[in-house]
Amino acid sequence: xxxxxxxxxxxxxxxxxxxxxxGFVYFSDLNLPFISWLSDLVYNSITPILxxxxxxxENITGFFNTLFSIDDITREIEKLRQENSVLKRQILxxxxxxxxxxxxxxxxxxxxxxDYQMVGAEVIANSPSVWEKMITINRGSRDGLKERMxxxxxxxxxxxxxxxxxxSSAQVRLITDQNxxxxxxxARTESREIGLVRGSGRDDQPSIMDNIAxxxxxxxxxxxxxxxxxxxxxxxxxxxKVTEVEVDNYGLSQKAKVNLFISNITLExxxxxxxxxxxxxxxxxxxxxxxxxxxxxxxxxNDSNSESENN
Amino acid sequence: MYGGEFKLKKYLFNxxxxxxxxxxxxxxAIIFPSLKLIPDFILIFIVIRAIIFGAKDAMIYGAIGGLLxxxxxxxFIGLFTPVKxxxxxxxxxxxxxxxxxxLLIPPLGVFMATVVHELLYLLLKENYLFSADYLxxxxxxxxxxxALNALITFFVYLIYFLWGRWDLSGQA
Numbered sequence: 001x002x003x004x005x006x007x008x009x010x011x012x013x014x015x016x017x018x019x020x021x022x023g024f025v026y027f028s029d030l031n032l033p034f035i036s037w038l039s040d041l042v043y044n045s046i047t048p049i050l051x052x053x054x055x056x057x058e059n060i061t062g063f064f065n066t067l068f069s070i071d072d073i074t075r076e077i078e079k080l081r082q083e084n085s086v087l088k089r090q091i092l093x094x095x096x097x098x099x100x101x102x103x104x105x106x107x108x109x110x111x112x113x114x115d116y117q118m119v120g121a122e123v124i125a126n127s128p129s130v131w132e133k134m135i136t137i138n139r140g141s142r143d144g145l146k147e148r149m150x151x152x153x154x155x156x157x158x159x160x161x162x163x164x165x166x167x168s169s170a171q172v173r174l175i176t177d178q179n180x181x182x183x184x185x186x187a188r189t190e191s192r193e194i195g196l197v198r199g200s201g202r203d204d205q206p207s208i209m210d211n212i213a214x215x216x217x218x219x220x221x222x223x224x225x226x227x228x229x230x231x232x233x234x235x236x237x238x239x240x241k242v243t244e245v246e247v248d249n250y251g252l253s254q255k256a257k258v259n260l261f262i263s264n265i266t267l268e269x270x271x272x273x274x275x276x277x278x279x280x281x282x283x284x285x286x287x288x289x290x291x292x293x294x295x296x297x298x299x300x301x302n303d304s305n306s307e308s309e310n311n
Numbered sequence: 312m313y314g315g316e317f318k319l320k321k322y323l324f325n326x327x328x329x330x331x332x333x334x335x336x337x338x339x340a341i342i343f344p345s346l347k348l349i350p351d352f353i354l355i356f357i358v359i360r361a362i363i364f365g366a367k368d369a370m371i372y373g374a375i376g377g378l379l380x381x382x383x384x385x386x387f388i389g390l391f392t393p394v395k396x397x398x399x400x401x402x403x404x405x406x407x408x409x410x411x412x413x414l415l416i417p418p419l420g421v422f423m424a425t426v427v428h429e430l431l432y433l434l435l436k437e438n439y440l441f442s443a444d445y446l447x448x449x450x451x452x453x454x455x456x457x458a459l460n461a462l463i464t465f466f467v468y469l470i471y472f473l474w475g476r477w478d479l480s481g482q483a
Binding site for chain 2: 019025132136
């Protein structure tokens with residue numbers, strides 16, 4: 001039986017004290033150098049093992065895939081060779097157009113719209129909890145990455161942003177995480193309405209785009225892109241597709257359910273945008289909305305309560 | 312002298328197991344991308360230890376396991392550290408109250424521990440605290456996760472139990 005003698009009480013007091021100290025350090029957001037050092041040490045020691053395991057798993061699956069689909073691969077190679085020759089011709093054609101485009105841009109003094117500096121990375125680990133949507137990638141501060149850098153897929157879908165950096169790895173908070181907020185804009189010629197896209201915290205549920213004006217023209221099927229108003233993300237990254245629109249805040253605004261593009265793909269490789277041209281994103285005249293979106297995104301990054309701010 | 316060395320070896324061995332379990336927990340969704348739930352191997356380890364060896368032992372490993380898990384969630388001291396210590400303490404209340412032959416008690420303990428663990432985490436997490444629909448989360452995430460953890464525990468405890476029997480029969 002469990003007996004409450006003197007030793008048990010002392011143990012319970014020590015445990016309670018320990019939990020209180022841990023709780024205090026957590027809730028007060030104290031940044032103790034020793035703890036940071038220890039955290040980096042643990043993180044940087046475990047991630048190389050994860051990298052090796054990832055390589056190993058990839059090699060094994062690659063080997064068996066090759067072994068069991070040798071006929072398919074031969075057919076695929078033949079098909080790719082044909083495609084390759086077609087693409088080579090197209091490249092030559094496009095190079096001419098590109099040269100002409102550049103020359104005309106120079107003549108008209110147009111600024112390049114997309115000016116990303118990117119680095120590719122592989123996903124080596126997932127989140128250890130169902131409540132936190134995070135991934136670990138095999139690029140870190142050594143590769144020139146910094147916190148808050150946007151992460152996208154090869155198709156250009158927004159994946160998330162870098163939250164924590166190690167020397168050769170980084171943790172990315174996904175767009176599906178409940179803490180994640182990004183400014184979104186409708187990609188339709190007749191409608192350029194803006195709002196805030198928030199992660200639902202679930203992979204199987206759509207994200208919510210709220211703070212949309214009550215009279216905004218938004219319909220199911222609309223594509224949502226990053227607005228680029230906050231300077232944290234470049235404009236034009238694909239976020240998702242609107243599935244449902246409903247009235248919010250007793251008719252004062254609207255909110256929409258957004259099916260994220262990344263929900264339909266398996267994240268294996270991603271790209272980190274190291275540098276993007278902020279000036280090219282300032283296409284909007286809505287100064288008030290810009291300020292609002294900026295302040296909302298910043299406040300979410302500081303882990304404040306998002307709900308209270310909107311209400 | 313020997314006792315101290317043995318204890319240190321035991322701690323190092325168990326910490327290595329915890330690191331291995333964390334790696335499994337981090338990699339499982341990469342190996343099986345269609346998996347919706349991530350089993351909490353660290354929690355299973357801690358609860359089994361709490362049931363077999365008591366509160367003190369389990370709470371030490373609860374703290375270490377929680378710290379390791381928090382490192383991969385952007386903070387060294389996060390919510391998993393206190394939550395895992397608390398769950399280890401509660402799970403230790405089962406210690407010494409059942410016969411080792413009863414193979415259903417550890418999975419049941421892990422099932423309840425998972426429910427308490429996830430609810431405690433949600434209650435302490437500020438962005439879930441007021442916005443979460445607890446009934447939906449319990450139905451769609453917490454109970455299936457608890458069942459998954461319990462199922463894994465059943466097989467792990469069965470292996471542990473049979474290994475112990477084999478060891479006692481002098482064949483080791």
